[in-house]
Amino acid sequence: MHAVLVRYGAVAEVARCEAVEPLVRRASVVLQTHRGLELGNVLEAARPRGAIGADPSEGARFEIIRVATDDDLAKHSESKRRAAQEFSIWQQRIAEWDLDLQLIELEWTLDESKLILYVLNERGPECTKLALQIAAAGLGAVEVQPVSLEGPVTMPTSGGCGSCGCHEE
Structure with missing residues (x-):
């Protein structure tokens, strides 16, 4: 699994998300949040747990379902x-x-x-x-x-x- 930071929502929020495959910056993705399916944009790879400056207790908040399609x-x-x-x-x-x-x-x-x-x-x-x-x-x-x-x-x-x-x- 690959941890990435994703910005989503009209009033933007940033969340740590898990992706099955590596994703590039600015990729549009569909993620499952507490509100339902939402469209988001990848900001960058998240620091691995235990890295300097990373919070080791911080887990992924949401799961990336897929890279956004033209239909999405x-x-x-x-x-x-x-x-x-x-x-x-x-x-x-x-x-x-x-x-x-x-x-x-x-x-x-x-x-x-x-x-x-x-x-x-x-x-x-x-x-x-x-x-x-x-x-x-x-x-x-x-x-x-x-x-x-x-x-x-x-x-x-x-x-x-x-x-x-x-x-x-």
């Missing part, structure tokens, strides 16, 4: 076009639901199993309200991804059970 690239372009058309509809829904969120981007996974809404906000009650409104309206599988100035906001990996702040130092 066409589907991705169509998904981007669809997302651009739906952007104003989602902005209107957020306004109608009276949520204090700013929609900055949306994208479909490559397999179109999930829509990801990127909102400018910390993970908190407004994001939860949006998720509940989406579920109540029966709008399908939608993930609300808060984004700060530093990038996507993630949940703490350990400690605490919510966003009260008592688990932070």
Whole structure:
């Protein structure tokens, strides 16, 4: 197996991925993430575990399924076009639901199993309200991804059970 760094998502994230064969920089690949199938671009080979500056506990996060085909690239372009058309509809829904969120981007996974809404906000009650409104309206599988100035906001990996702040130092 070959470990590579791959950039994926409309609000770009970088992940360490495992590939069966060596891949060149800038190769378009299809990877399986926690959100579904996504298109990504290879940045470089990842440092082997135990190399100077590498975190030995860091394993691959996602698996590369294949090098992207012309069909994958066409589907991705169509998904981007669809997302651009739906952007104003989602902005209107957020306004109608009276949520204090700013929609900055949306994208479909490559397999179109999930829509990801990127909102400018910390993970908190407004994001939860949006998720509940989406579920109540029966709008399908939608993930609300808060984004700060530093990038996507993630949940703490350990400690605490919510966003009260008592688990932070």
